[in-house]
Amino acid sequence: MNPQHPPHRGTLFEEAARILSHEDAGSGQWILRVEAPECARRAQPGQFAHIQCSPRLPMRRPLSIQRVNPDAGWVEFLYKTVGDGTRALAEQPVGRSLQVLGPIGRPFTLPPERPRRLLLGGGVGIPPMIFLADRLRQQGEAGTTRAILGSEVPFPFRPRPSQVLWPGLPDGAIGTLPLLEDWGISCRLTSKAGIPGAFDGFVTDLARAWLDGLDPAERREVEIFACGPHPMLEACAELAAEFDLPCQVSLEEFMACAVGGCAGCTVPVRTGESVAMKRVCVDGPVFAAADVFPEPAP
Known part of the structure; x- marks a missing residue:
């Protein structure tokens, strides 16, 4: 590994990944599971992989990692068909092998001084939140983790009424993702x-209701983690600033090379008193929300 590269750059592998399952989850959403043991062993929540969509398409597509199983060697993705590449990917059958490059990018970090984790995911930003929830469960932190997921199309899973009490939320907030609730x-x-x-309503509406109900000592233990469309992430950054909370956001940007060579995914990021152009693929995709969405001047 080049010592000038960020530490997470040394975990990048290319594999011929055999498709183990490929499920049509409705509304143009697909759940893809591939055999990629090196990626599965090294992946961290917030990272993604660059996937070959079809043997006939040279350009790959970046997909956020939703789940991994290092022992079984598989990696799972949730994606939505939005263009030629992902439509071609949706046609790939079980058993076919596709080249997968990953895991890529800077993952979420979990400061121990903020043990109350609030995960906010919207649309195709849901997968990183599921991965992060799984990691927190494995670390014994399920009881202090809460997740709010939003979508404007039917969810790629069958919601069910929650059996877990969540004080402070408005009436009508009863639907849950069964997988997360089964994890506690x-x-x-x-x-x-x-x-x-x-x-x-929006994910930030429920998040604000919960935060309003915490006492100051409890609130000082909260950190927000978010992934989703740009307007949602901006709203999450505003929410974090309102309650004086740290917030990490995973950006979804168009990527061509996904390894920092083309600089096509650069975004302005505050670094101290100045602003620098950072590449989402290697400098992110996870950034501090306050660095990407600075508070407007009064």
């Missing part, structure tokens, strides 16, 4: 599309 993690769903069981 309190989870709620939101949508403005009238999805049954989902709260009629």
